[in-house]
Amino acid sequence: DVKVTQSSRYLVKRTGEKVFLECVQDMDHENMFWYRQDPGLGLRLIYFSYDVKMKEKGDIPEGYSVSREKKERFSLILESASTNQTSMYLCASSLPPLGTGGNQPQHFGDGTRLSIL
Amino acid sequence: GNSVTQMEGPVTLSEEAFLTINCTYTATGYPSLFWYVQYPGEGLQLLLKATKADDKGSNKGFEATYRKETTSFHLEKGSVQVSDSAVYFCALRANTGGFKTIFGAGTRLFVKA
Numbered sequence: 001d002v003k004v005t006q007s008s009r010y011l012v013k014r015t016g017e018k019v020f021l022e023c024v025q026d027m028d029h030e031n032m033f034w035y036r037q038d039p040g041l042g043l044r045l046i047y048f049s050y051d052v053k054m055k056e057k058g059d060i061p062e063g064y065s066v067s068r069e070k071k072e073r074f075s076l077i078l079e080s081a082s083t084n085q086t087s088m089y090l091c092a093s094s095l096p097p098l099g100t101g102g103n104q105p106q107h108f109g110d111g112t113r114l115s116i117l
Numbered sequence: 118g119n120s121v122t123q124m125e126g127p128v129t130l131s132e133e134a135f136l137t138i139n140c141t142y143t144a145t146g147y148p149s150l151f152w153y154v155q156y157p158g159e160g161l162q163l164l165l166k167a168t169k170a171d172d173k174g175s176n177k178g179f180e181a182t183y184r185k186e187t188t189s190f191h192l193e194k195g196s197v198q199v200s201d202s203a204v205y206f207c208a209l210r211a212n213t214g215g216f217k218t219i220f221g222a223g224t225r226l227f228v229k230a
Binding site (some may be wrong): 004033040041042043045048058090092094097103104105106107108109110111 | 149151153158159160161162163166168206210217218220221222223
């Protein structure tokens, strides 16, 4: 089974701090994703990476950056944390779409519940 | 663009009741369709999938059929259990234009004993 591991389940940080959220997957997946999940807003894509050192902005990249130096690890960085970044953060990985078939599901970690005070 | 619409919750049912959660989609081409489930305090897990028209995905007593003519992928279960209480997400992944998965807003299900 695919294992996606997020480094922390709960994290409390202060406004203005630089925050690192780490995600590691063990199945050699090319694609990795960071989402945030907020009540009433569903999952929103922050950034994704389709291969090592490659990254693409998602729907809400402002205030975030990412790093993918190794295939198995995808880090989300909050450059200067603000209270509106208090949320549940979910990391996911997947194989790329197969040719003309997009049938690869995403595999999720358990999430990091981040509170910014 | 691609989108997924699913019924708003919460849905509250008694144990052994029949469950339907509606999901419709808009997409170009031939997307793959998924249902994910999120139990309290956890990430999302793949529940079932279907990759082409008329495919039926099934798992743990849940079923959904890929209906291209109605652009729908409704989730059903004949007899729900308390342990099925969770949030259910319908999703699609297109076969053109990139790597994203588009998720619905999620439907929370409560099952009472």
